[in-house]
Amino acid sequence: PPGVFGEAAEQRERAVADYERDGFSTSWEMSLGNTLLNHDDPAYRAEMIRLIHEDGRLEMFAQFLGGDGDQWSGAVEAALGDAVDAGIVSQDDADAAMAYFG
Numbered sequence: 001p002p003g004v005f006g007e008a009a010e011q012r013e014r015a016v017a018d019y020e021r022d023g024f025s026t027s028w029e030m031s032l033g034n035t036l037l038n039h040d041d042p043a044y045r046a047e048m049i050r051l052i053h054e055d056g057r058l059e060m061f062a063q064f065l066g067g068d069g070d071q072w073s074g075a076v077e078a079a080l081g082d083a084v085d086a087g088i089v090s091q092d093d094a095d096a097a098m099a100y101f102g
Contacts, residue, residue, distance in 0.1 A: 008043035015039075015047035023051065029064035036075040045079035046086040053089050058097055066100025073101040 015035075022031035032052065036045055052058050065072040080094040 007041075011039075011041045011044035012047040015044045016051065019048060019051040023055075029061050030068075032061065033065045033072040033076065036079045037072065040078075042082040042085070045075075046082040046088055049079050049083035050086075050088045053083070053093070058089070058093065059100075062097035062100040066102075070102070073098075076101065 018035045019032065022028060022035065025031055032048065036048060039045060039048075049058070052061050062076065065076060077098055080089065080097055083089045084091050084094050
């Protein structure tokens with residue numbers, strides 16, 4: 001089936017591994033924000049947003065990183081766009097998260 005193999009699937013698996021490694025540390029927002037800064041693959045970024053969103057932490061994530069200036073805003077905005085494009089989060093959810101930036 002499409003999407004199970006190939007580069008996108010590998011990127012999603014990498015995002016899951018990174019989330020499982022960093023997503024529950026005391027500084028998880030910064031750790032995951034940094035993974036988004038370091039990955040420009042849309043499948044990776046959309047999957048990371050999916051994991052954060054499914055755990056009910058997207059608003060908390062955006063609020064924390066948004067309060068820390070612009071360091072993460074571009075990466076988070078791009079990741080949210082990828083997640084919207086992939087049908088993972090609604091545009092409203094993405095807009096609500098981005099409201100914490102800038």
